Each structure stands twice: as structure tokens, then as C-alpha cells.
Amino acid sequence: MENKKIYWKGFEELNNDLEFVKKADREFPEFLPIAEKDESGNTSRRDFLKLMGFSVAAVSLAACEAPVKNAIPYLNKPEEIDPSIPNYYASTYFADGEYCSILVKTREGRPIKIEGNTLSKVTKGATSARVQASVLNLYDLARLDSFMKGNQKIKIKDADREIINALQSVSGTIYIVTHTIISPSTKAVLAEFTKKYPSAKVVTYDAISAYGILKANEKSFGVYALPTYDFSKADVIVSINADFLGTWLNALEYSRQYAKTRRLNKDKTTISRHYQFESGMSLTGANADYRVTIRPSQEALVVAHLYNEIIGGLSIPAISDSAVVEKIKKAANDLKNAKGKALVVCGSNDVNVQILVNAINNELSSYGSTIDLAHPNYTKQGNDEEMAKFVDELKGGSVGAVIFYGTNPVYDYWRGKEIAEALKNVPLSISLADRADETAKLCKYICPDANFLEAWGDAMPCAGHYSLQQPAITFIYPEGTRQAQDSFLTWAGSKTTYYNFLRSYWKNNLLKVTDFENAWIKALHDGVFETTSVAEDTKIVFKADVNAAVSAIAFKESKGKELHLYTKIGLGSGKFANNPWLQELPDPITKATWDNYAAISKAYAKELGVETGDIVKVTTKGFSFELPVLIQPGQQKDTVSIALGYGHTDIGKCGNGVGQNAYPAVAMKGECLVYASDEVALSKTNKKVQMALTQTHQTLMGRGHVREAKLAEYTQNPKIIREKYDVYIQTSEGPKKPTELTMWKGHEEAYNKNHWWGLAIDLNACTGCSACLIACQSENNVPVVGRQEIVYAREMHWLRIDRYYSTDADTNDKSIAGYKKMEEPSDNPEVVFLPVMCQHCNNAPCETVCPVLATTHSSEGLNQMTYNRCIGTRYCANNCPFKVRRFNWFNYTNDEKFTTVNFMSQSDLGRMVLNPDVTVRSRGVMEKCSLCVQRIQEGKLEAKKEKRKLKDGDIKVACQQACPTGAIVFGDMNDPESEIVKMVDITKNEKKDIVANDPRAYHLLEEINVKANVTYLAKIRNQDENKKA
């Protein structure tokens, strides 16, 4: 059986664009604007002065004695801090509805890395890109260092006096506007505040609202909360516009559960089946077995039809697209067969649609198995109706005071402009934001809240699970910031600090034990506290009126163009838009950085006459903005997808002006916000930008790199993958494996001395979420290069996640429709994610071409890169078949070009985030994945010092530790007990070389016999076998 699938990274590659071919040919783009020349191309006066300055400096430097360096000890060393030994503190991350129990790694008292907390039963050690990047927010230069009154700095004491006076004399309602609060003690603090000021009201809203689900659950089951989903118990998953692996609700937990169902090994031979109906290509859609594109306006129809297929009885209009109908039937069939092990989720924020979804899930007996309502989840509590009422009141002038607690509605609420206008007339407005953001700068007072790594707190993400947040660093601005809860307590006239308040809250409500002190210390140490008494498994009774819900839905299939608003995995709602790591994180699907854009289908682009990068004017709801176009394979052909979270004006130097703010395009439909619109028009402008896309950078030149099969054929014949992809070389003695024909002597002797490090990546478990990428950046001090440098293909990420599209056309389908599909392979392609880092080849091509031996091999299987030896010839990068080497084109640590984007190595505050165990590279040297050699060395040393053998799991590389799905496994391939050996089934052959026996195991580019130490497990899709024509 021959593999006829075509894999491509972008349209440029698929169409063999001239530009692409030219670029792909060379490792580095031809145009290398490094030296800034004047217009005539001559060296400018500036350059001359630079050179002269350098010479003078060099001469005087040479004449100088070595500078005197100081070794400054602590004045009074804290007992628990030893210089150069990291401390870990358990804490809690909660932002944007994303909850994560974390460990904060600190060195000499400053947080430098976030890891997942494995003791938490909710997140189980998983992290996401945003959680990983959150440590950088602590050192954000845009943070205020003082309380502000208007534009003037004000002392905390004075501000308190004035605010308390104003609060006491206020007439009208006092509003506290907040996002979802999952901290029970903070809620108690706010209760304290409202007790003091009875006219105070707390309004909760979420930038990305889930009010529809909350309301539907209230109507269906009497529970105003999200359910706790358990994807790991689902055999069939149907998702309608819910990006549950990327940004929908608690995606972090869902990813882990989902990956569990997707794993394949000796003992687990089945995987779940996943249907995705969606408008734009999401991370979840990319992972689906069957993906169907629908218009946003078809969402309700699809749910209703699914209802009809499973339960029946609704009279609803038909769906015009037959392909959708067919897939709904198929999905319904699978769901019915998997009753009790099925799950339907929907991203709609329409109460009635969600009631239908609840009804379907009820019929499928999902409640009690894949959905747990006995342990409701509290990570979304926003109430769209109350928020709308607040804005009305604000405009009406009946609001006496407003306190924005962690919110920025001027930016992220669709009526932001109205709020901004109305704020001028409010007698007292206070923002507790940590910076003068869009809302805060309009407020009378800004009382900066502490960063979550500086502050105390707690959280209850779901019933029965509590977690604590403890400071990992003292306040960076002790004179100018105060924890919000302390502010509320002070204004409420309370004398207690929030820390004491928190303790007594836990003592009285949660840790009701005799020995509170020890229980408290244990909870602090573990970071989490899970109540043993599980709430009664109450019988879930569905009591909503389906018919009423259906009649309330206006089923209308729009015929025109539609707008679909979504959030990206990097920026989310846009709260952390000033975080350069997140801005430069390539979107897993589009591979775009530093921008949002209008993602449209190829057909629509043709219709408009635009190409990727052309700027279009997007008009919706009477307002318009300009955005570049990005042609997205798999995009519904009449839908425009635009990401929220961009277009800040006052978030900080790094995030200001990146992209356009699309929040005003959100609309209120009934009682809920909708993130779609059927009135949108795109018109071509004559402007064009070059988008910072990494998708076709570092291409593997069309060589085979992805291996995949369908579950049915794989179960029938597990060897199918090898048969399909293995390459043989014809010799006079018949076909031979490339490994048998080699001029290399072999490295087995050295590698079998002690350790042989390897990495295994399960493509079935990898969802492409990119947490590993940020973890790597944070662990290894990888610089951020900024938009323009990405355009020049000079990104520095050591780890990239290749995203390959493949045509979904059935090559065996000989019907006319089948041929037609092949003509347009990009309409709804299949997607494969392939994380690629240095493959640590045993026969490494980079090593043989280095003229100065800066890259060499270790006796433990590592390909080592020695920065201080590198002279920057870049031969190694040219010779690397995987294109994983990165060159430092600039001195990112002090070149003024990068001051804004790379503040973490250019400012004293930012530098605190750097990992002191990893060298910061300078201009002119090559760098690449070191397999976290600093962690390997540390692990080995600990074992030696503790006089024991090295255990599997002692050493975890950064990408592995961050991965929420456990797709990446690092270990010693010589240790038969290690996870990696079991995962890829490693044995040794007669030459003591390793052999990966798992039928899915393969290495990249086996045919050139580089013998990589990174092993991949091929992707298996749970699709039906092709019908033979």
C-alpha cells in the first residue's frame, strides 16, 4: 500500500510558490539587513563613530586591569535560602478562567520558572503556555511602582484616607467590577466590604463568557456552575465549536484527559473518536478524527439535528450542506453506540442551545460518567445580564463609585467605549490594575494590586478542591503596591491583614481540625487541600423544557459572510498582551506571531482578490478596523475568524498596537454575549504587510517526517506503518536498511558505559498546545526577537511545533466528486503536529562540519553546543537536516533594537527571570536544544552525592515537565525500568545498539542514517478504513 498523502506546511509550499522555493533552498534568507546602511548603501557617519568608539573602548579596555568584582553575601541569610540552590513554593495560578496548581521555582529569592504541581488532583502537574509564561508578568516593566491619583503618584496612606472619605460620602451604588473569583476568602473579603458599605454590589463578568452554559445548567439541573467534564471516560466526543483542547473553559484538564483516550500501547488498543464541527480551524479541530466546517449560524442547527438524530421530535429547518448532515448522522450513530461513554460539548454561549446539549448528554447517560455535576466547577461565574445592567446604570449616572478589581472592561467589554465615556461622570472610580491600562488610566485612583507571585490567596476551582497561593517573592514595589484584598479590608475599616484573614477563614471554614497549624503548613506545602468527604452523588434530574428552548432559538442559516471571534492559545483574552513570550508564541495553527488577522478561506480570498498579508477593512456592527488577511486551510468558506485579545493601547510597550481590538464586535443576544455575527463585510484596501509567520521557516525540504495510519488498518496490521514508510536502499545484495550501510564506526561502546539519553514523543498524545515551547524558552533563556526578525525567519525558539496539513481527499475515491475533492485539497485538510527540537543525532551532520569543534558529541548521546568555542560560521545550521539550530544574529541582551521585546535580558528587573544555570548567549554564536543538559547534570550530581543510582524521573526536561498530556518523555535508554524504554519498547541488538520495537516508533529521516536519539510514535486516527473502489 502506497502512501499518497501530500503534506504541506502552508499554501506557499503546496503551490510551490517561487518565493517559497527560493527560501526553502537556503538555510538563511538572502536579505540580511544587519548593518544599518544609509540610503546610498555606504557606511554612515553613525557606523564610523561606532567603529571609532569601539576601537577607543577596546584600546582603553586592554590597558585596564581586570575590573574588581564583588561577592556580596546576605546581611542576614534567611535560613531556607542557600545561594545557587533553588527553592520551590506551591502556589496557584488563576487568570482568564484558567486554573492551575503550580510550583514556583525560585533562585536566591526570585521566581524564575513555573512547574505544574503533581499533587493536585485537578491539574495533576499539567501547565499551559500562559501558565508557563506567567512568571514573566511579575517582572513586567509596565507595572506601576506607586499608587496613582490621576497622573500623580500618591502615598498609600493618603490614597486610603481620601478613598475612605469618598466611599463614606458617596451617594448611589458602589460597584465592584470583577472577573470570576474562585477564591473563597476573597469573596469573604468582598462580603466584609459590602457589610461596611451596604450599597456596594459585586458585578462579575468574563471577557470570554460562559454565561450560556451556567444559565443552562441552572435551568436544567438547578446548578449555576460549570460541570466537571471527564474526557478520559469518553469513547466518542462530539464538539460543536468548543475548542476544548485550546481555549475553552478548563482546556488544561481536558487536554490531559483527552490524551489519555488517544494513547495506544500494548495494553490499550482502542482510542476515542472525536468529531469536531467548527467554523475556524482550532487546535481541537486539528486533533479531531472527523472535522466538519460549519457557519457560526449553523451551530444551533447542528445541535438540534444531533438532538433529533439521538432523541428526535423537533421540527426544525434542514441544513443545506449535505456533508454536514451526513457527519451529524454518523456522529449520532457513534454516540448512541457509546452510550454512557459519550460526551457532547458545545462552545455556544446561547442558553437554549446549551439546554439542548444538556438534553443530549442526559439522553446519552453522560451525567455521572463523562460529566460530573456533583463536583461543579467554578472557574467561570460571569453574569452577562448583570454586567449589561451595570453599564446601563453607569451611563444613567446612578453609580456613585466603581472599583475595577482585576478588570479592564474599557478594553475587553464590547461596550468599552460607553464605559470610558460614562466613567468621566462617576464621582469615585478606582482601578486595582497593576498598570495604567485602558480602564485604569480613566480612573481617579489606581491602587496597584500585587502580582500573583507576590501575594497570598486561595482558590476553589471545583467543589471539594481547595488550593493555596503563597508569595514566592517579597513585593518588588513594597511602597507602591498592595494586595487587592488588603485594599478592600483597609477600606472596609478592618485592622486585620489579608494573610491573617485568610488563615482564620481556612481555620473556621476549611481546616476544621484540632491541630490547625500543622494542617495549614501541610496545605501550604502541598499547595492543595482536598476534602475527604465527597459531596453526595445526588441524582441528576434533567428538568429543563426542551421545547421552550427550541422555540426560543431563531434557527436561521445565514447566507452572507459571517464573523467568528475566538481566542488564541497564546494571548487568551488579552490580559497578558505585554508578555513578549506569548506574543512571539507561534499560533499552533496559523504559526503567526505578533498579530491578529482575518482568517479566511481560500475561496473567499479568491473572491476578494487578496492574498495572505493584504490588508482588508473589516466592517461589522457599524464600526470597522483594518487587519491583514490570512488564508487558512480548513476555514469555513464564508466565515471570517478574528482573534480577540489584541489591539491594546495601554498595556505596555511590548503589547501596545499589536493587532486590532475585536471586542467591540462581540454582541449581546438575549441575555448572553455572542462571539459571532452574521453582519460582516470585508473590503480590499491597497495596503499590504508581511506577516510574521513561522509556518514555512525551517522546512524539512519535503522529506518524509510524519507517519500516520488509520486505527482500523493499524489494528489489523500493526506493521503497516513500517511497511508504508520504511526506506530501503538498493544494493547488489538486495535492499538494505540505511543503518546497515554506514561509514560511521558506531558509538555503542561509549553510550553503553552509563547513560544514553533519549526523548520520545507520542504524536497521538501531542495536541500542539505549545506549553513546551514557552517552558523551553523560560528554562533556557531563549531571547525574543520581535516581529520584524520573525519576518526574516530569525526566531530563536529551540523547540518548534511543526504543523503539517495533509489533504483529506480519498485517493481511492474514483468518482467525480472524489476527483473534485482532490482538486481542492486545502478546503478541510487533516492536521498533524510534530514537535521538533534538536534530534541529538548519533551520526550528527552538524558535528562533522564545524571547523572549530564547537559542536561535539558526549558519551551519553547528547549533541553538545559550546558557545564559547563557536565562531559563527553557521556551517552546522546549513548541514542540519532538521533545521533546529538557531543563530544569534544580534546581541539581544543589549541591542537597543530589542529593548522593548527582550526586556527580560535588557533591564535589571527583567533579568531577574533568567535562569542562572544557563549561559545567556551573545551575538555570533549558534545555539540549539541542549536536552536541558543543566538538568541532566544536576540530576546526576544529586545521585552521586546521595550515593544512589539515578532513578527514572529524577531528571525531567523542561518540555516534558510542562506537557499537559505527557506526550514528551525523557529518560535513560540504558535503564530497562525507565518510562521511555517501556514507551517505545527499546531493546538492544547484538552490537548493543538500541532498537525501538514499538510498531509506531520511528525516527525523523531514517533514510539518511543520522540515528536520532529522539523517537516519535506515529499518529493514529480513529477513522473508518477507506472503502476500496
Next chain:
Amino acid sequence: MKKLKKSALKILNLLRIVFVSKKTPIIFVLLKETIFSIEKMHANNFTSMHNKTFTRYILAMATCWVLLLSSTLMAQDKADVAKGKELYAQNCATCHKIHVNATGPALKDVSQRRTEAWLIKWIRNSQSMIKSGDPIAVKLYEEWNQTAMNSFPDFSDQDIKNILAYIDEESKKEPVKATAAATQTSGATTAVVADSGYTNIILGALAAVLLVILAVLLVLTSLLTKLLKQRDDLDEADREIVESKFDLAKILGSKAFIGTVAGIIFLIVAKAGIDKVMDVGMQIGYAPTQPIPFSHKLHVGKYEIACQYCHTTVMKAKSAGIPSTNICMNCHNAIKTGSPNIQKIYSYIENNQPIPWVRVHNLPDLAYFNHSQHTVAGQIACEQCHGEVKEMEVIQQRAPLTMGWCIDCHRQTLVSYTTKDADGKDVLNPYYEKLLAFHKSKGKIKFKVEDIGGLECSKCHY
């Protein structure tokens, strides 16, 4: 005799052509004269007067050569006790002492125990001597617990002789007593100064003798030339030589001379330049003034406070740890509270300022060095790199801290894979089980740091 004369003349002419073209420098003339005269004497039955003159002449010549040779030899032997001391301090002192055993044996009178040739060979590469089975070497190796001595392949014979000279010099002195250490040290310095003065006087005297001889020889040459000119039985070639005039300007102007001098100057400058470049960032002996004149000699030497008492993390972390003031205060809240230097600590505490100690040992940022790796896993004594801290009034850098120095040690040092169990017995550290098994299969029971990857880049650079 004829043959001798012919070949001598041939060589001389050859040299002349090569060296000074046509013109013969004085020393060749002299040499040629000697041979020439002997031959003449033989042939012509010289008179007694003649005989006498020539005997004196030959005697003078012989003395001249002997003097020349011996003076150079003497100069070499005596010259550099001072240089030897420096080399000793840099390379030997971390392991050896003169009068007592340390990491290595006491070196008193070592040159009497062993021959110089043996010592040179040993110091250059003790390992190869042990391997080749030299009985003394093997015995030493066994006696000293199979601790290998570092090799110093870069030492010239002269360097080693200098060191040995210094050791001989030191051997004559009485062992240093700790209490009188200060005076002893200054005494030693004076001795060294006296030493170099003595050498200078000898050198001066020799130079004077040489000058006198040169003058005498010049007179002799002119006398001889005159004598020869009066004779008429000289053949053409000889006459030419006799009549050739000594022309200093021509010699100085000759290409060969200029070339040689330029070459020598170039080599000297290059050597100095390279040495200087290699020294950049090297701070052996760097002993900056500290904000408080803390004496390691007093604390470590006299009161025998263990290193870890103040450098608390030296056994568990990458950095050894500079003690914070609260460690000082453990003792000094009661001891010597009146001392002005202790008062300084108080004032730092009162002002809430840490003490800005000046860093002595500076490794570049690109090199990762972990103290605990060496002190715990490697079981190396602090002195091996830091020198005799307990004798340092002002702390100073003893090791060069260059990569070559690191690598050298990794090449020499055996991996200490044993550890003490509860009964104090040596047992195998389980981490090394596999490595030991591997090396045993290769017939080795000892392996060095380099054998387990101690020379690989990413062990220190990442």
C-alpha cells in the same frame, strides 16, 4: 694532519660563506690560526722560542673555551632560585611541602634522594613512568595510595632545575614553626633577595673575565697576523686570509646578521606577547584589599575553624557561599568586640548593608563550576585548588583557574567511586556500579574523570 687542516679550512670557509660572506669573524680566525699553527709547527720543526709561544697560545685558547663553557653552565645552575620559587608556588605547593608530608611527600633534599634526570622525567610525566614500570616510580605510587601526581609536560629542563634549586635552598632551612611564621616568611624573602644578589656578582665577575680574555685575544691576533705577514711561504688562499681586514661595519650590515638579530627580536617579542595574552584574566596571586582585613591565617590556621563553618554551602551547592554577617556574629558578638575591624561589621549591620567583599576567584560566566561536585562527589580537599589558605593573611588566588588547569586535573584524577559506610568501611557508591563494571570489562579497576566524560564540553559549558 694535512687532512685535518684541509677539512678544518673547508668547514671554516663554508661557515664564512654562509655567515659573513668573504669575511671571517674573529673567532673563526682564531680557530683557524690554531689549527694552522699546529700544522706549521709540526712541519717546520719550530724553535724552542716558537714552541713556547705556541704552547702559551694554545693554553690561552683552551682556557678561553673552558671558561666560556663553564660560565654559561654556572649561570644556568645558579641563576634562578627565585624563578623556581614562583613555579613551586604555582604548581607544587598545593600538594607538596618541604619538610612535612602533605597530599604528596615532603620534598626536603629530594635532589639527593634521586638523580636529576629521574626527577625531570618524573615531573614531566609521572604516569608514563609508572606505566613503564620504573621501580622507584611504582613504589612511590603504591606508597602514596595510588594517588597520581599531576604531569607538567610544559616544564623545560631549566624550569625543573630551577624548582629543584629552590627546593635545595629551602631544604637547608629549619622547618617553619606556625607561631613564628610571619618572621620566617620575611626571612625567606630576604634570603631570596640575597640569593639573587650573589648570582649577579658572579655574573659580573664572569663578564669581566670574558672581556679581559677578549682583549688579550685581540692583541694576540694582531701579533700573529703581523708575524704571518712577514713570512713568504704562504700560499694564495692563506695569504688572503691573513691579509683580510676585520670590518665590523660590514658584519653589522650583513643580511645574515640583521636577519638573525631581527629573528631573535621577533621571537622574544612574540614570546612575551603570547605570554601576556595567555595571562589575560589570569590572576594568580590576586589578593585584593578587602573591606575588612579578615585573616584566614588566624581563623583557619590558628583557630582551626573548618571551611564549611563559614562557607556553608560548599558541600551542597554550586557556590561555596560567602558568609553573611550573622555567621560572623556567632562568635563576634562576644569575641574582640572592641576591635575596630569588628566594629566595622557592626556598622554594616546597623546600616543594613551587606559587606562588599571583593571576589578573589573569578570564573567566566560561560563556565559552570559546582563546588559540591568536587568536594562531595569528587572528594577533593579545598587546598587542592585554593592553596594553603590557613597560611594566608590576605586571601589570594593560588590556582590559575584556566581551562587547561581544569582539564589537566580531569585527566589525572581518579574517580573516587567509593564511599564510607556506617562502619567506616569503603563501599562502592551505587551510582558508579555500571561505570565500574564497564571499566572492569576493559581490565581496569581505576578510571579517571576523563573516562567518564570529564573532558566533554557540556560538562561545564551550557
